[in-house]
Amino acid sequence: MATLNYSIHERIPSVSEHKFIWESVGWGSINTEVSKGSLKNSLYGVVVTINDEPVGMGRIVGDDFMYFYIQDVAILPSFQGLGIGKEILEYLLTYIKRRRLDSGIAFVGLFASEGNDAFYEKYGFKNHSPHMTGMFRVFEN
Template sequence: MKIERKMPTPEQFEAIYRSVGWDAPGLEQIRVALNHSLQGFMIFDDGKPIGMARLLGDYAMAYLIKDVAVLPEYQHRGAGTLLMQEMLKYIKEQLPVGWAVGVELTSSPQGEAFYRKFGFQICPNDVDGHGMFMMLAVE
């Protein structure tokens, strides 16, 4: 497996996104989202895209990890770990010595143990309350 710091194409994004059972938005909405992301990450097996993730943020105080997905036939083989390690490495490379930033993500209940291995904490905890989410649609 090989990891690259690159954004998936909208078609690659849609295929990997759907492969894990998520309902993907249309290709134009995906294209806009990818164009406004800080950095993309792709993982390949013999040139075949098998996983992806993207990073949003402000390069100073906050980062948001989004759309971490690996094709089902490649799950539990280290691809997700490589993606997470590369994203966290990328974030550290952006920061001057002495800075600290918040890194956030939303996990499915099944993924919580995976993300805890990287230091993520489940909310609420002693410092943070529950995270919140809203899907806003334009009618």
């Protein structure tokens, strides 16, 4: 098997990269005016490219001090299972480890796509129910 030659860029995805990957992984369509503001307020991001074309992304939102939320970790379906997601997550977690105070604590949250729980569990993420319940609410038109 040939070696996969990809590049990792420590930057927030562009609106067009985000839209392309978001829609390619089946998360539906996205309003780019909304995503533009969301991306602008991200703390950190990673984009993976092959031949200058985006194939994966991940980013962090939060207060950049105590609370961090891993968001939009996605790899194009044809490149899944090749270790790209692992690389993205390692970059994101390294950023968080650098940002938190040595004497402090960092709360890191995420929502895993269906069937991806085991991937994140390898990195210490776990379901804390029934003592804690992850909840969210969506406001839409």
